[in-house]
Amino acid sequence: MKTQKKRIGVYPGSFDPLTNGHLDIIIRASKLFDLLIVGVLKNDSKKALFTMDERVEHIRKCTKGMENVKVEMFEGLLVDFVKQKGADTIVRGLRAVSDYEYELQMAMLNKHMSQETDTIFFMTDIHNSFLSSSVIKDIAQHGGNIHGLVPEEIVDDIYAKMKGIKTAKL
Ligand SMILES: Nc1ncnc2c1ncn2[C@@H]1O[C@H](COP(=O)(O)OP(=O)(O)O)[C@@H](O)[C@H]1O
Ligand SMILES: [Mg+2]
Incomplete structure (x- = not known):
């Protein structure tokens, strides 16, 4: 009997920090693969x-x-990480038309570099469509309410980080 190849997907991103939008993509994408690897990109630039x-x-x-x-x-390179992990699919999320151009360019570049790698896109859930890591940082920095926008488990950590930064600046 032929054993089926394990389906492995990679969801790459900065996740600085994780938002409910990211988590929703992780939950939905995990249903498509035997293994979903969330790849946190170390990007010095x-x-x-x-x-x-x-x-x-x-x-x-x-x-x-x-x-x-x-x-x-x-x-x-993401395509190298994907190959190294034995994966063949990259998962990304789309919020608005503004995401599309950049995501299309990246998907095409990655396909060019690795023919066997495909990128699939999840449309954001309408409740998360306005969420980005940047807006979370902006809100938290000014003492706004981030409950309901990021997973509850990390809310305190985000506020603590902001407090640390403010103290360091004094
Ligand atoms: N609110 C959201 N809903 C759906 N997808 C999202 C949301 N926020 C970010 N994403 C998607 O998650 C992926 C990772 O985003 P991000 O952490 O900003 O990393 P990157 O630096 O690669 O853009 C991207 O495909 C982005 O479009
Ligand atoms: Mg981004």
């Missing part, structure tokens, strides 16, 4: 608020009960 370890830890905490979801960091 994009200044992050949270460290790699913090971002990985946030996602691990929020996906604890999800047995086929793994969280890892990666550097370098």
